[in-house]
Amino acid sequence: MDVNPKDRPYPADTLGMDSSEMRRLGYAVVDAVVQRLENKHCEPAIAAKDPGPLLELLGGALPEDAQPAEASLELLIDSALFYQQHGDHPRYFARVPGPSSFAAIIGEWLGVGFNSIAASWPGGAGPSAVELVVIDWLRQLMDLPEDTEGVLVSGGSQASLTAIAAVRALKGQGCVYLSDQTHASLVRALSTLGFTQQQIRILESDPQHRMSAQSVQEAITVDQGRGLKPMMVIATAGSTNTGAIDPINELADICLEHKIWLHIDGAYGAPAALTDSGKRCLDGIQRADSLVLDPHKWLFQPYDVGCLLIRPGVLENCFNMNPEYLKDVQGNESATDFRNRGFELTRRSRALKLWFSLRSYGVAKFRKAIDYSIELTEFAEAYLRESPQRWEIISPAQIGIICFALRGASPEEHERRAQALSESGFACVTTTKLKGRTALRLCIINPLTTQADITETIDRLGCE
Template structure:
């Protein structure tokens, strides 16, 4: 029972020191157990729709349940989850959380700061502003940058597009709307751009059709010649180009656009340059990949996701930008009475609501700050470098095997390939007239293989379409993955093919 304080209200949700220690001990034990066993769990559980609720129940309790019951139900939730921390989880772009990051999230949740401004969270605001500078330095964008943490890359990209529009069109649109614009405003990105860019254009009112998708070269990088031609053509047609979005690590293949050349075009036409580095920007920590990111420092804004490749827990995205004043133009300076800032000191008057759409904001920075301080930059960089090395190793194995075909050479840590049974490969090599039909068969076969692997629990791959071919896609952003896991994954694919 809780210890009664003489002034404690009857409805207090505080609990006694003994109850607090029990709850803390049981939860801590569960988390430690998970970290020690995650590599041995099925990547994807043996479950079905409705299974979890059938076990934990759906009735909202009128009275509290025991800690024993809660922990058992949490065990069920863990058992029925997909485990991104498993060393053979290669689907999408989702790194495992470090233990340091997970415990930092517990501290942040206990503190429960609402990081709207320095006034609301003095320590949290100072930590976040420091982390933003650290992130800028880590990726080669520079330490003298501004920015804020977001829920992820989608929100960071959308915020960047709004800032870009206001920077190029002025703040009148914030009052009168885009319908008063003299001409439709256009955005330019490669055909490999992340879905969040057209989605943001839709949400912000530009329209998806105003995102001009530019063709790519044979390495899936934006064709700068085509970019320049399309901008010139749109200007000739009376449109108003305002932003180029370059990719620093595409979702499909990990391609990095020629950033310096794209920056030249942005300067030539006086356009805002935003670099979507949500996945790939942290790869700048790998010295062997650093040449790919030449030109990144010339961008007006950059997005990156620490929860994608700095091994931080969700959710944790970031938007970096250079011109603080332009960001403030996008989000106005008219404050409601209840958030009016009276502090005069520059640090104490700082408010994140002047730079992004969110007002309520959790203390996201602590998990990045604690992770970087616990491990140090060199250790994080080594993990990212090893991820890239393992993707190259997978590509090397694929090229050596007769029953696999490499579909894109990894630029970062994504490898796209497909399974090709020897008999079908022979048909491809000898019957050119049937290649289209055989290609369709291979697409269907690899789609079924991917599904079998995902539900089989031994590994997890996603998919991409590469030159019209259905590809098995392995994205390696996992500090637990080893060469043995890469080798085993190819055997798992073969096993899945045999079972189809």
Template sequence: MTDAPLAPHPDPAAGSAAPSALADRDGVLAELSAHVSRAWASFEHPRPVEPAPDADLVRRLGRGLPDVGDDLSVALEDAAHVLDSSVSTARPLFLAYVPSSALETGVLASALSSAYDANLATSAGTADLLDRQAVHWLAEFLGYPAAEGHFTSGGQTSNFTGLLAAREHARPGSREHGVTPGSAAVYASEEAHHSVVRAVEAAGLGRRAVRWVPTDDQRRMRPADLEALVRADLEAGVVPVAVVATAGTTLTGTVDPLGEIAAVCERHGVWLHVDGAYGIPAAATASHGHLFAGLARADSVTVDAHKWLGMPKSCSALLVRHHGVLRATFGHEEHYMLHEGDTGNPVDSTFEYSRPLRALRFWLSMRVHGAARFRAWLEGTLEVTRTFVDAVRAHPEFELRHDPMLTTVCFRHLPPTGEGERPLSGGALDRHHVALAQALQHDGRVFLAPAELDGVTVLRACFTNFRTDAASAAGVLDVISEVAASLR
């Protein structure tokens, strides 16, 4: 590490100074490259322990606003230490929530895109062509006939965009006049992600517009119950705005019966939005593609490429089946971004204004690795999941709580009992799982989080990281048993 600053410090007495280039660009890039390379190397295998930040770093993070800049090498070193001692979803045994691989190609694309800072709110030149190609590549990979779409900041924004398009389709002019309270309805299963509720609220429909459709013994939306709810609303003069089917629920990885749901929507002219933020990449696999039959009949689809497709956050996408629906939803005239004839600006088809070239992460990764490699990676995580499920079933200390469709596994740890001891049950067993998850996170070898399933607290593992191999996953139960024993 050099003692000389890599960037000149402005003289406070010199007044306002224009931003200046780094004094040693090649040098700082070499330092940054070394930090990134060390991070990538640390992701190749599970860590035996999560490092804690040193006391000096913690003190520096408590300082106030600096008036004079610091040495760039020192600041970069601190930034790297902060991240290395933080929770990273890219690690192979981060199994909580829905983790990502943070593919190296995606990281490189993020850096390159940030350097150029293209803004897709207006025409960005050749970047527009790459953006459109990435959208069509993604749709082709999933087997969805997208007419248009765009990359967004996350599944919440993608679901909200799809719902706004559905609202304008069901109630033309609603973006101008609003919607009378109680006059519209949105249908989702009891397992749908909460982003659907937030989207309904933000769209001005009100939370009471949500109709919760019961699920079957596989936790899938019941099409017959959906049909009954839609008919009841129509008879009451309520307009069905959209049905939100889920292709991979967050809690259990359940895929709703898309074809049967599409049939209900088609009979009644209702917009079908598929929230596939987590699970829809499995539509591209030979082993699980059949679960997504009917996907091509959806009007809009959400997919988070920063989940099972391995991109760094945030990199979601909203795909739609018909041309023009997005501009009908978002198109507007403004004095600071003029239109040429009937040609709108890109922002006329998006909810977001300033939009970076998120598509570059997916485009570069697909360009370098190819669709076949991605399909193989997806199949690999499905196979790791099957191996893990078999291990849970066979282990006397563990209980499988559902039969997984995709890569999410909910299970319980049943502490062994000594002679004369009663097994934990009820609230005591729930509290055990909360304490166990906290202890596992503190231990650092495996990162799991608790969840609630069927009224009981469980451990939930989600295998969406391409770095997680069968050998790593095989040791997870042993770590859990070891940590659980330390709690007794």
């Protein structure tokens, strides 16, 4: 390979920072990150600040000249990076936490440091190869067919948007069936892609907050009688509200009978399939035509990385793009150009962190961590049931999520208690609404969380 001679070196930094200064700042960043990880339990689970003071602190006039790097680094760490939700805090139970692992952080740093791109094979053969490997590893974890293809994107929202667009390009317009517990991003994706209200069939969930297979069958029959075309069923494998898992095998049978596409949103819950108990709950997930999961949730990756796994050839059928200015970066027939598997042309390498962490820890450690979270949520339910005069279980422990209520409390009282606990910094919890009833909700997926963290959080929610 003909490269520049070593006797004509270029500066290390594009804009001229000295390499010794680069190392000094780099080591300072590593120290700051590790120190923060060591002490994250001492910081609030969530910290907020009004926009005015924060913008004043971080903003001001456009800096024409260089500012001291140490001061800027300190400002970022103490202000910008402090005032946020800390999803890796052991008592952050709101929404779906993101407790990232350090090996994954290292993989992310490498991708950024090497300015990696995974858009075309000629332009990023190495990063693209890593992504293909990671996609196949995730396929294996989910027990999907060997010819399954995929793509890494920012998260579940973009993954499902990508899947719906690709399926519509394959099958044409039609009706899509989902439940009132399907993640709101799916409804947004359908609306964004131009599906009409008549085509978006939101069905009432059953008493266990699952999609009813009978309701789906009835809706399909009605639509066919009206001359409408059923196109897709969207099932949920671990709903955000309750962790509920739709009856996947029943829905798969319906889809098979009517030749309808089965899309499964497992952004949160799908990795539970690594465990014995989760695999039983998620039986049938391998029958999906497309499946979404978010490694930045229960696979302990830093934001952002979502994965779409899908039947072969569907993505390229929709997204293939080869204009004249990309002719020189087209791969051969055996190569994969990831720009042709989704909306993104400029694509950073999201696979490196997942590849490095899976190799560094081994799948067994991931499995053990997920199993522990499931058991800890069951412990939370048992602890709540010890005080039936005080607590009521609204939705039992399901793959890391439990919803409960303080007996006699109004919706406003639940919200007040959740907000007060979050503002205290000790823990962060949220409320949700199920069948019109407000409930407190814990999502417990951090393997650093202890039983004591659970009991004290519940006790603080229940104290007068």
